[in-house]
Amino acid sequence: MLKKKIWIFIGLFVIVFIVGGGLLLYSWGVFATSFKKANNDTLVTKQQTLPIPPLLEDKNPAPNKAEFEITARDGTMEFFEGIITNTRGYNGNFLGPVIRVRTGEEVSVKVTNELDESTTLHWHGLEVDGENDGGPHNEIKPGETWNPMFTINQPAATLWYHPHQMHKTGKQVYEGMAGLFYIEDEVSDSLKIPKEYGVNDVPLIIQDRRFDGDGQLDYELGMKDSIVGFEGHTILVNGAVNPFVEAPQGMMRLRILNGSNGRIYNLKFSNGQEFYQIASDGGFLEKPVRMDSLTVGSGERAEILVDFSKVAMGETVELQDQGISFMSFVVNQASDKVYSIPEKLTTIEKIDERKATTKREFNFQGTGSSVSINGVQMDMDRIDEEVNLGSTEIWEVGNFTGQTHPFHAHGVQFQILDRNGNPPPDNEAGWKDTFLVKPGENVRVIATFKHEGIFMYHCHILEHEDAGMMGQFLVEP
Known part of the structure; x- marks a missing residue:
């Protein structure tokens, strides 16, 4: 304990110098950005209803099997009136379709790369082996097809997929390459909550972007x-600027993904109304958590139930980040169903801390191009941690920098034990694959490692990941 306190003191001491220099660089960055020709105020928003990503067709009619096809390709979008913006997407111009599967299904996905550069496709939050995870080792060269196959062996959840190309993850995600991955099971079937996709069960992929004076994506x-980390001036939802939804005068289920490269959102509704969080990254919470604001870091997901029954017909409620509205719910439909907040959602078996055979420490350090974990930067030829297949471990993630970082690990779902020795908030009491770590904070998590292979752990600020704030762990018998 004394040794840890000494390291924390040293870390904070170093931060003084880092932050001092960082502030000078930050100020220059703000100055330089203000003189770029980009000025989003000169671009006229194309007002539109919220786009709903299509559900990807399952090409295998056999029971307990599913087969999908995804193509990464270039495209164009009209984010602003009369301006065509160059983009990338999956099976379309920007973002990708929703892949929906069920627990127990054997899944095959053929991923074809029609880009002019290599890419990968990572299943963020999915518990699979390393060969099918889609990390930087699973490179897909231009013109090639990658065919991962895996069995779904985890509960209902809202996951997502995106590129994980070495040093290019931030750029490729920013250009539009991301999509949602739904898992359903008997629990999700049994819950009496909104389930009509795109009507009262609506995905919200929230991302920020920066556009230059010609309306092109500026990275x-x-x-x-x-x-x-990258933060843009314009917030997109499902690829649209300031969209609106025609909402029922009743309950809606919103599946929220922070798909931004680095931005942390603090979400609230303009009328101050409360809502209930029912799921986190890896699936349903044991019971709904009443909230009036929601913080989500890059890569995190949350499902919430919001009841518009007390909003007058014809009124508009806006979703806001830090008090700034970026999408609207226009309440103009009578709800054909009446829902109530469930008292219980599911049962989560807590992992006994006494089962842990190993404890590991991961410390965020550095800034800018010198970011690291445990003092080293990512090396594809180096395995940083070796984990026994089937073992249960406690990982303690510390933050010795001056900013908040989201920690993410591939192929596994965690349970948060504590934050600086205190129990996690109720909405973090479920399964998590991505979690925020504030400056000076230590977060202890526990997990059982069920799949073999090489996996990544990293900061999910994509610019930090690309700069080397990432490591590898090998799971083997």
């Missing part, structure tokens, strides 16, 4: 972007 990273 020229300055010093500020390298230090804090």
